[in-house]
Amino acid sequence: MRRIFLGLAILAAAAGCSRRPAVHASALDCMTRAMYFESHRSSRDGLIAVGSVVMNRVASDDFPDTVCGVVAQRGQFTPGIMTNPMPSRALPDVQAAAAAVLRGERHPSVGRAMFFHAATYRAGYNNMHYTVTAGGNAFYERRRPELVTQPSPLPATEGLTRG
Numbered sequence: 001m002r003r004i005f006l007g008l009a010i011l012a013a014a015a016g017c018s019r020r021p022a023v024h025a026s027a028l029d030c031m032t033r034a035m036y037f038e039s040h041r042s043s044r045d046g047l048i049a050v051g052s053v054v055m056n057r058v059a060s061d062d063f064p065d066t067v068c069g070v071v072a073q074r075g076q077f078t079p080g081i082m083t084n085p086m087p088s089r090a091l092p093d094v095q096a097a098a099a100a101v102l103r104g105e106r107h108p109s110v111g112r113a114m115f116f117h118a119a120t121y122r123a124g125y126n127n128m129h130y131t132v133t134a135g136g137n138a139f140y141e142r143r144r145p146e147l148v149t150q151p152s153p154l155p156a157t158e159g160l161t162r163g
Contacts, residue, residue: 031098046135051101
């Protein structure tokens with residue numbers, strides 16, 4: 001029985017079904033995972049915006065300093081982001097967008113935003129300054145309430161990224 005369990009565990013890990021983060025994941029794989037699970041059915045703008053948030057977090061002292069550290073940080077992104085399979089015909093487009101972000105492309109309206117949520121979600125906080133809505137997500141900065149000038153999500157904007 002132990003041999004069967006060990007065999008199943010090895011097969012699950014090889015298939016990407018392990019519940020532990022990939023130890024040797026590349027920045028491209030981690031960025032692809034963030035984009036895929038947070039915005040994979042959206043526009044290129046939505047993908048690039050998610051990637052821009054990841055890179056803003058990498059640059060911040062408040063988050064891990066690597067792409068994989070940011071993406072795998074507990075409670076920040078979709079559960080299972082580092083372990084769930086990515087079975088989609090859209091994967092090549094997501095990988096291309098991830099590579100573009102790692103080469104330096106950013107969504108021009110994300111700015112310093114380090115957070116986002118589904119565009120349909122309405123949060124009741126007074127410190128959310130929205131910068132753009134793209135790909136079904138609303139992107140925002142956290143600010144002191146008196147510095148918030150855009151307290152609600154903007155209408156969706158698409159077509160701003162190259163590609």
